[in-house]
Amino acid sequence: MSPPSRSRFRRANVVGFAVAAVIASARVAEVRLSALLDPDSHQKVGAFVHGLFPPDLSLSFLRVAALAAARTVSIAVVGTVLSIAVALPLGILATATLFRRGPLFESEPRTPGGMLLSSLSALARALLGLLRAVPDLVWALFFVVGVGLGPVAGVLALAVSYGGVLGRVFADLFEDVDLRPLEALHATGATRLQIFLFAIWPQARPSAVAYTLYSFECCVRAAAVLGLVGAGGIGYEIALSMRNFDYGEIVPLVGALLVLVWLTDACSAALRRVMRANAPPGLLGHEHLRQGLPRRASRAIVLGAVAAIVLACTAGVGFFDRDAFDTSTVSRMAHFARGLFPPDLTPAFLRTVLEPVVRTLGISVIGTLLGVVIGALLGIPATAAHAEDDPSRGVAWLVRLALRRLCRIALSLLRAIPEVLWVLVFILAVGLGPFAGALALGVHTGGVLGKLYADTFEEVSPLPLRGLRATGATPLQILLWGAWPEARRMLISYTMLRWEMNLRTSTVVGIAGGGGIGIALYNTMQLGFYPQMATLTLTVYLLVAATGWIGDAIRRSFAPASHNVRRGRRRPRPTTRRPRESANR
């Protein structure tokens, strides 16, 4: 077979497989287009939208919303601090170039202690993988059982799950530094922790700080959502209002959430600028700081402010309350932890696990597909590249510009409301079940992907596009023939990344009533079937790990020589710019 026909054959295979997968997913996700056209569901959604107005803007309720927002921020701050406390030691231990391979390791004598250390290092990496793969909402369920309802459970859930995310990123960053200075310090007789302090950390610091700030942004969003399972904060208030049909309270609460998210992003962007977190080495990123306050004084001020904020938040979350950690909590947690072992691995139970797993997979596929459609529909008009340097500046140009702004706003709204809240809305429309989950996932994913698509198209080099325009091509033709071939690789890799994340999220969406493995997990927890809960959690972990592997394989086959999607590395590297992690929002 000649090469072109073989590749065509392969492509036909891939397309056929994809279509079959989508049809199967649509079946298991119980997609019912009729439900969307049903006048009955229209009426329900209409009633909901109608109920949103007038919003409850009474002073007393605004105070409730503000307090809830403050609590959410506190949970996020303390959660982030604890997650760093988890991530830094585990991340250092998991750094292969310090403990497992490379010149440093090879020049050390082989001793039992060294062997133990390198196996501990491998173990730390595996542990980080586990912490990361189990979704934060599932961790929240665990801690709600363990320490009871309330913000402390939310904080611990954030600490564990974002500790896993950050720890893995840290380890990757630490491994990626220039190794030669490490060898030089090693030759002076420095210990490994000293080498870390003086050769690894200075090199990795800008990226590590940028990622930590980004992780804080994620924690704020996550803290809002964790409220839904009883961790307090905005999510809790929203769930309460939904349950009591007080739709008028939804608008101020969601408004508070949006303001909160926006403020966090602005704050972390400002902090990043001050700390020069993204300054590439060698570009004098530190120059600016030195001209300002004396270095030590400004550092002390910043440290003091951060410490005060963290302390206030810790108090606000209730960590210092006498009953937060009394002996009964510890014994309850121990009892719960013991209850999880051994996980229920009887064939009879494993058979019942199969159905929710398939359903969760279906939800994630349909949700991502819907997201791709919405993202493309809104993302293409949101691209500025083919609107901006139109020489005519006529009416058509103005319309395109206005359309671009509108689409950007719509995308950011879709994106800002978490999937779990979308589920609550879609449950009203199509009822409890996987279809509501898939719709919720799709709408949020559409917001994320649309922004990424638009950004990617805008980053395509303008020169070839100008060439095409000179031939008289229309904007759509330019997009198809100029921008698409350039951006294709990035777009596919973003979409695959998002699918992996959606798989994780679809378990979470299930917890809020979207069906699949999430609802099964929630039910076993409610009923106190802890061994089964452990099995389901392990299943989630395996599912997520498998998707990561499949996603990598697909990305590799589409983009064999891609420089930004490296094997086994889930996250794009942050370089000089703000981390391109908006894919995760």
Place this chain on the structure above:
Amino acid sequence: MIYRLDAVGKVYPSRRGGVTSLAGVGFDIAKGERVAVIGPSGAGKTTLFRLLNGTLRPSSGTLRFHNEDVAAFSPRQARAMRRRIGTIHQQSLLVPSLTVLENTLCGALGAWSLLHAVRTAFSPAGADTQRAMAALAQVGLVDKRDARADELSGGQQQRVAIARLVMQAPEVILADEPFAALDPALTDAIAQLLLGLAGTGRTLVCTLHDVERALALFPRVIGLRGGRVAFDMPSNAISQGMLDELYRGAPGEPADAAPSPSAREPAVAF
């Protein structure tokens, strides 16, 4: 005796059984000696260098440092040995994002506890800073103390590496091709610095490409060829014939023109 090598061999593992880099190398180096190691590329100079600085272990034979067998060292002892040996590389291996002063301070890491190191990372103690500044004064870079290492030129970076060495205050200085990346004028300046440091009772071992400089600056020269010691004698006893032999083409191949001792860069056969 600082170093005592007895039939030292080094075999790097490879898919086909291993590549022999050194075989049966034996010599002593006494305290205060200045030794140059010369030889064609692939002769095993860098391997020998890494054995001497304790970042590699011999696969056969014994390497003694202060009459103690290096192979039997625990990680802690190996670290203590490295602390007593200062290293200069071909390119200075500074930490690019640290300042010149911070890079200089790094030299003393081996002598510090972890706690002291953590403290130094945030705000170095006055005494340490003074010592580091004295080291920088010795290499003439006091005014660059707050510059980042990656802003410096190659020669300045090499000088910071020497300041780091001064800070470390080792009893042995090992230099691996310290002049390879420098132009002739800088080479003289750096060579003076290194020899000046070695003049204070320290031992200096230097691998060199530059035969002329090796003969002129070092009283003792060891010639390596194919992983074996070809000669080891005072530099004034070395004849042109011995150098021709050292730099001759690989066995079985037609001989290349051997460099005269005055050639700046020896012609290398492989």
